[in-house]
Amino acid sequence: MGNSWLTFQPEKASSFAGQVDALFYVITALTIFFTAAVGITILILVNKYKRGKKADRSNPVHDHQLIEAIWTFTPLVMALAIFVWSTNMYIHMRTMPKHSYEAYVIGKQWMWHIQHPNGIRENNELTVPAGQPVKLTMISQDVIHAFYVPAFRSQYHVVPGRYTSMWFTPTKPGSYHIFCNMLCGTQHSEMVGKVNVLSPKDFAAWLDKSGNRFTETPKTLAQAGEQLFNDMRCGTCHGVENTERGPSLHNLLGSTRVFTNGATQVADEDYLRESMIDPFARITKGYSNTMPVYVYKKQINEEQIRNIIEYIKSLGTTKPASSQPAPAGLR
Amino acid sequence: MSDVIIGTGKGTAVGAPQPDPNTPRVNYLNVSHTLSSWLLTKDHKRIAMLYLFSISIFFAVGGAAAGMVRAELMFPRGSLLQSEGYNRMFTAHGVIMIFFFLLVAIPAVFGNFLIPLMIGARDLAFPRLNLLSWYLYMIAGTLGVTAMLFGGVDVGWTFYTPLSSMYSNGQVTIAILAAFLAGFSSIATAVNFIATIHKMRAPGMTWDKLPLYVWGHYATSVIIILGTPVVAMTLLLVVLERTFGIGFFSPELGGDPVLFQHMFWFYSHPAVYIMILPGFSVISEIIACFSRKKIFGYHFVAYSSMAIAGLGFLVWGHHMYVSSQSMYQGTVFSLLSFLVAIPSAVKVFNWCATMYKGSVWLASPMIYAISFLGLFVIGGLTGMYLAAMATDVHLTATYFIVAHFHYVMVGGTVTAFMGALHFWWPKMTGKMYPENIARYNALIVFIGFNLTFLPQFVAGYLGMPRRYHYYPAEYQPWMILSTTGSTVLGFGMIVPVFYLLWSLKKGKDAGPNPWGAKGLEWETESPPDPHNFHHIPVVTAPVYDYDAEAEERELQGEN
Numbered sequence: 001m002g003n004s005w006l007t008f009q010p011e012k013a014s015s016f017a018g019q020v021d022a023l024f025y026v027i028t029a030l031t032i033f034f035t036a037a038v039g040i041t042i043l044i045l046v047n048k049y050k051r052g053k054k055a056d057r058s059n060p061v062h063d064h065q066l067i068e069a070i071w072t073f074t075p076l077v078m079a080l081a082i083f084v085w086s087t088n089m090y091i092h093m094r095t096m097p098k099h100s101y102e103a104y105v106i107g108k109q110w111m112w113h114i115q116h117p118n119g120i121r122e123n124n125e126l127t128v129p130a131g132q133p134v135k136l137t138m139i140s141q142d143v144i145h146a147f148y149v150p151a152f153r154s155q156y157h158v159v160p161g162r163y164t165s166m167w168f169t170p171t172k173p174g175s176y177h178i179f180c181n182m183l184c185g186t187q188h189s190e191m192v193g194k195v196n197v198l199s200p201k202d203f204a205a206w207l208d209k210s211g212n213r214f215t216e217t218p219k220t221l222a223q224a225g226e227q228l229f230n231d232m233r234c235g236t237c238h239g240v241e242n243t244e245r246g247p248s249l250h251n252l253l254g255s256t257r258v259f260t261n262g263a264t265q266v267a268d269e270d271y272l273r274e275s276m277i278d279p280f281a282r283i284t285k286g287y288s289n290t291m292p293v294y295v296y297k298k299q300i301n302e303e304q305i306r307n308i309i310e311y312i313k314s315l316g317t318t319k320p321a322s323s324q325p326a327p328a329g330l331r
Numbered sequence: 332m333s334d335v336i337i338g339t340g341k342g343t344a345v346g347a348p349q350p351d352p353n354t355p356r357v358n359y360l361n362v363s364h365t366l367s368s369w370l371l372t373k374d375h376k377r378i379a380m381l382y383l384f385s386i387s388i389f390f391a392v393g394g395a396a397a398g399m400v401r402a403e404l405m406f407p408r409g410s411l412l413q414s415e416g417y418n419r420m421f422t423a424h425g426v427i428m429i430f431f432f433l434l435v436a437i438p439a440v441f442g443n444f445l446i447p448l449m450i451g452a453r454d455l456a457f458p459r460l461n462l463l464s465w466y467l468y469m470i471a472g473t474l475g476v477t478a479m480l481f482g483g484v485d486v487g488w489t490f491y492t493p494l495s496s497m498y499s500n501g502q503v504t505i506a507i508l509a510a511f512l513a514g515f516s517s518i519a520t521a522v523n524f525i526a527t528i529h530k531m532r533a534p535g536m537t538w539d540k541l542p543l544y545v546w547g548h549y550a551t552s553v554i555i556i557l558g559t560p561v562v563a564m565t566l567l568l569v570v571l572e573r574t575f576g577i578g579f580f581s582p583e584l585g586g587d588p589v590l591f592q593h594m595f596w597f598y599s600h601p602a603v604y605i606m607i608l609p610g611f612s613v614i615s616e617i618i619a620c621f622s623r624k625k626i627f628g629y630h631f632v633a634y635s636s637m638a639i640a641g642l643g644f645l646v647w648g649h650h651m652y653v654s655s656q657s658m659y660q661g662t663v664f665s666l667l668s669f670l671v672a673i674p675s676a677v678k679v680f681n682w683c684a685t686m687y688k689g690s691v692w693l694a695s696p697m698i699y700a701i702s703f704l705g706l707f708v709i710g711g712l713t714g715m716y717l718a719a720m721a722t723d724v725h726l727t728a729t730y731f732i733v734a735h736f737h738y739v740m741v742g743g744t745v746t747a748f749m750g751a752l753h754f755w756w757p758k759m760t761g762k763m764y765p766e767n768i769a770r771y772n773a774l775i776v777f778i779g780f781n782l783t784f785l786p787q788f789v790a791g792y793l794g795m796p797r798r799y800h801y802y803p804a805e806y807q808p809w810m811i812l813s814t815t816g817s818t819v820l821g822f823g824m825i826v827p828v829f830y831l832l833w834s835l836k837k838g839k840d841a842g843p844n845p846w847g848a849k850g851l852e853w854e855t856e857s858p859p860d861p862h863n864f865h866h867i868p869v870v871t872a873p874v875y876d877y878d879a880e881a882e883e884r885e886l887q888g889e890n
């Protein structure tokens with residue numbers, strides 16, 4: 001981060017960084033301007049009307065509608081302009097891109113665990129390609145954490161019990177801080193890591209040799225999920241077709257589910273996860289609560305849940321759901 | 332204690348004629364000296380002094396914790412503490428300063444002391460309830476401090492679930508019960524203020540003759556009554572989940588962790604106004620007095636406090652732009668957050684404009700008031716970065732936030748508290764402190780404060796997370812600057828303890844109205860009689876009835 005003694009600027013390494021900084025500097029300019037304006041006004045008034053100093057104090061003003069209106073509406077207009085600018089930018093940051101490289105983040109006290117679609121796993125390191133949107137789907141295994149990469153100006157909470165997501169387009173190869181930015185217990189400040197941004201070529205090579213950690217080619221997440229699916233004999237009830245005992249998992253993601261109580265919901269990843277750890281929370285219409293107990297929470301961890309979701313995803317989706325398959329060649 | 336001879340300040344018609352000028356006048360301080368006369372007192376002024384004493388102790392403990400935190404942050408890998416101890420230290424600092432100082436300080440000390448005096452009443456509406464508030468506060472404070480110093484709580488003052496409800500193994504339950512009790516103490520005080528302001532105003536004291544001080548406390552009391560029960564119940568739910576495993580917030584128990592944040596911030600954003608509105612109200616009094624002018628736009632300043640009290644309840648989601656709240660929700664909260672900032676900005680302009688054609692006296696309370704204006708402007712404007720969602724994504728939970736809310740809470744509320752202390756000390760004790768030392772010390776506080784917190788804005792923009800015990804070395808220069816500043820600030824906070832205590836023994840008698848201020852409290856003796864007024868005053872003069880021009884004419888002895 002620069003080697004001068006005092007640094008005033010964080011590194012810019014994502015497509016958001018320049019945009020956020022532009023807004024940041026405009027607000028900074030306004031802050032400095034108004035602080036100086038108020039400060040100088042006070043100094044002038046104090047000096048001019050100091051006690052015992054001759055000055056024109058006749059006809060003091062105690063109320064002035066026009067002045068009040070002016071100094072109400074000027075900051076109002078300014079604030080609204082900042083609001084519109086910032087909100088547009090935020091909506092852009094929070095709208096997940098259609099096509100992106102996708103990785104999965106699991107936060108736990110006190111480390112980051114990363115799963116890549118092709119099966120590469122990393123701890124406290126996230127390797128991503130430059131020049132391409134990267135989407136992270138994140139979940140916590142215990143308390144709330146926050147995945148924060150200052151160089152990307154990007155941050156989002158990692159919550160237990162539900163998936164959250166964030167995205168960014170890294171622009172500059174290099175290595176940048178990951179901070180957990182939500183107090184998560186004793187070693188909170190040690191829940192740090194690095195994002196390694198590689199050029200597209202280096203990234204492809206990195207994927208080919210399966211990252212830094214493995215020598216054998218790992219299973220993709222979907223393959224690992226399939227194996228787990230078979231090991232746990234999920235296929236006994238969930239086949240290609242709906243069976244008497246369980247609904248089919250083919251084209252499940254994105255389909256609209258009707259439950260025994262009449263409620264409906266589009267099957268998203270949160271729904272799939274819930275169905276694995278708490279199958280009786282909502283039972284699909286036409287079925288009963290027969291799913292075996294061993295699948296419940298604690299029997300299956302967040303990594304395994306992710307694998308099975310990826311496997312279900314590979315069985316087809318009904319319509320484009322929130323997560324998109326990674327570009328061909330990366331899986 | 333005091334041998335003040337009755338003063339003959341302007342408008343002392345309410346003072347009683349003294350039969351013998353050599354007998355010390357009976358005032359609320361010397362009326363009785365027994366311990367039980369203090370511990371069982373129902374006099375709002377004595378209760379205020381009890382609060383002043385206890386609040387100062389909690390402030391000192393919270394300040395010591397801050398000192399430990401700052402010392403620790405001199406080095407990227409810490410020096411004195413383990414991470415567990417560090418987490419406990421910043422939690423203790425936050426919980427003590429917020430629940431046992433900022434939320435309570437100005438209302439419980441100066442509100443208690445001054446509201447009856449300012450509206451021409453003999454006491455608050457419910458004196459026994461007032462004493463009960465203090466006992467609740469003391470039980471809460473003692474419980475909280477004991478839990479944190481001896482047991483340890485490491486979840487931060489925000490008590491986020493499921494860390495607080497399922498994972499932390501400190502004395503979270505006791506700390507929460509302490510905050511819960513402190514909340515009820517505040518509610519009791521607020522009920523008391525509202526009833527008093529409605530029912531006990533002297534004849535002629537209409538709403539538009541009320542000092543802005545009273546307006547500010549009225550708005551604050553409304554927020555306390557509407558908001559505090561919500562946080563009290565929320566914290567109780569955390570205790571239920573923690574001790575009995577009843578699921579509200581933990582997904583493992585079928586709860587929703589983010590629900591806690593909604594309920595917590597529903598109170599805790601308005602709580603910012605509980606802390607700052609009384610500060611505003613102090614600043615209005617000081618600036619009016621030391622500019623010898625009615626506050627510019629009196630009605631606007633009065634009603635804007637009420638507007639802030641209402642709008643303040645609709646912006647809590649600005650704490651949750653990165654915490655799985657929908658972006659449309661975020662958009663609404665962002666817009667409302669920008670809107671709620673406007674009344675505060677306009678107040679600042681009004682205070683500045685008050686000095687125009689005034690007669691500005693740079694006495695120590697006024698120096699604190701001016702320093703409040705400067706610091707609060709920075710605190711308020713830096714709120715824009717955080718109301719704006721795109722910049723907040725980068726800055727939230729970094730040192731930028733820490734700097735921002737310290738500008739509001741310390742630069743604002745604590746500076747106002749110091750201003751109030753210097754302004755009304757002569758009224759409360761009948762004694763003057765050494766004015767020159769006080770003025771220079773106000774400057775030291777101002778410089779120390781800025782040196783402490785300006786560097787934290789930069790560290791935050793560079794991405795340094797708050798609540799980090801270990802941090803990358805690149806942030807160290809900013810941490811060293813900040814710790815240096817905090818030493819200066821700490822020095823500036825200790826000095827007044829000495830000269831104020833000194834003034835009790837050796838200070839010059841203040842007389843009823845040393846500042847030549849307007850307002851009913853200045854028409855009583857200093858220190859006031861046990862029952863404030865011998866005859867309930869009838870108010871005929873307008874509020875802030877100053878005449879800068881006439882006073883200057885007299886002062887300059889010409890024309």
Ligand SMILES: [Cu+2]
Pocket residue numbers: 107108109110144145146180181182183184188191
């Ligand atoms: Cu964490």
Ligand SMILES: [Cu+2]
Pocket residue numbers: 599600603646647649650
């Ligand atoms: Cu807020």
